[in-house]
Amino acid sequence: MKTIYAVYGDPVEHSLSPVMHNAAFAKLGMDCEYHKFRVSKSDLGDAITGAKAMGFGGLNLTIPLKETALGFVDPDPLCDAIGAVNTIEFRHDKVIGHNTDGIGAMNALTLEGCVIPNSRILILGAGGAARAVAFQLAEHKAYVTIANRTVERAIALTENVSRVGEACAAGLEDIAGLVAESDIVINTTSVGMYPDINNTLVTADMMHQGQVVFDLVYNPLETMFLKEANKANAITIDGVMMLTLQGAESFRIWTGIKPPVDVMEQAVRDGLNK
Numbered sequence: 001m002k003t004i005y006a007v008y009g010d011p012v013e014h015s016l017s018p019v020m021h022n023a024a025f026a027k028l029g030m031d032c033e034y035h036k037f038r039v040s041k042s043d044l045g046d047a048i049t050g051a052k053a054m055g056f057g058g059l060n061l062t063i064p065l066k067e068t069a070l071g072f073v074d075p076d077p078l079c080d081a082i083g084a085v086n087t088i089e090f091r092h093d094k095v096i097g098h099n100t101d102g103i104g105a106m107n108a109l110t111l112e113g114c115v116i117p118n119s120r121i122l123i124l125g126a127g128g129a130a131r132a133v134a135f136q137l138a139e140h141k142a143y144v145t146i147a148n149r150t151v152e153r154a155i156a157l158t159e160n161v162s163r164v165g166e167a168c169a170a171g172l173e174d175i176a177g178l179v180a181e182s183d184i185v186i187n188t189t190s191v192g193m194y195p196d197i198n199n200t201l202v203t204a205d206m207m208h209q210g211q212v213v214f215d216l217v218y219n220p221l222e223t224m225f226l227k228e229a230n231k232a233n234a235i236t237i238d239g240v241m242m243l244t245l246q247g248a249e250s251f252r253i254w255t256g257i258k259p260p261v262d263v264m265e266q267a268v269r270d271g272l273n274k
């Protein structure tokens with residue numbers, strides 16, 4: 001009998017997780033199927049219990065369910081620290097919560113040849129995505145600076161992240177100075193995301209050759225931030241890599257199998273181009 005996996009969200013129609021995971025299952029010849037279900041916050045507990053009762057292989061969660069889900073799982077330590085769940089594993093009688101967003105971002109950097117320990121990493125933004133990325137990178141001994149438009153949010157996140165590693169907070173006033181002294185610059189804000197496609201917080205004159213510039217935004221694929229980075233001869237990474245690699249980590253957690261990342265990445269790129 002087929003094993004069923006799913007993503008829950010509200011809205012969830014846009015999710016590329018089904019095409020990404022189904023491409024991996026097909027490539028590996030696994031008798032599994034991945035679906036998307038619209039689930040409201042108030043129904044989340046029942047929907048998780050139902051999936052477990054029906055023998056689902058695992059779940060992903062997207063907006064707005066990631067924080068609410070903490071009340072229905074045993075979170076692993078990283079997921080607990082981040083305060084959000086994006087992957088649920090059903091193991092024996094347990095419902096375990098994981099967060100693979102930060103691992104996805106870190107693996108996107110290491111695939112590009114970045115060495116995380118001792119790197120000076122500037123994270124632009126202090127929202128949900130920034131939280132997962134900052135915890136992961138600080139825990140892996142990077143020197144993290146979190147710069148946000150609302151500096152109080154950067155300070156609050158820095159205080160939390162400082163429990164696991166080195167982090168400091170800033171506003172965006174001296175963004176040029178912060179970028180200049182960083183090895184890696186990561187945009188975790190929604191600036192540059194469709195329809196705001198002509199905007200970027202950082203321009204080419206602030207960046208330098210060899211610097212790694214990573215945008216979590218994947219719509220459009222080449223954001224203004226990455227276009228500016230290319231002008232400065234920086235090394236660029238787009239948001240598809242994080243999307244793919246967080247999914248690959250979920251797949252590994254559920255199945256114990258290392259999935260075909262290239263197949264998953266292509267499925268996401270094809271899905272975005274439709």
Ligand code: NAP
Pocket residue numbers: 101124125126127128129130148149150153188189190191193216217218239240242243244246
């Ligand atoms: P979020 O929690 O709403 O956080 C948004 C962040 O953007 C906040 O730090 C906010 O600053 C900042 N921001 C928004 N407009 C701004 C502006 N005009 N100028 C400066 N800063 C601005 O959102 P999120 O969930 O973290 O997602 C952020 C982006 O990451 C989205 O584009 C999302 O699609 C992308 N993402 C990608 C992946 C992936 O797998 N590639 C995964 C997760 C998220 P304030 O605090 O000052 O409001």
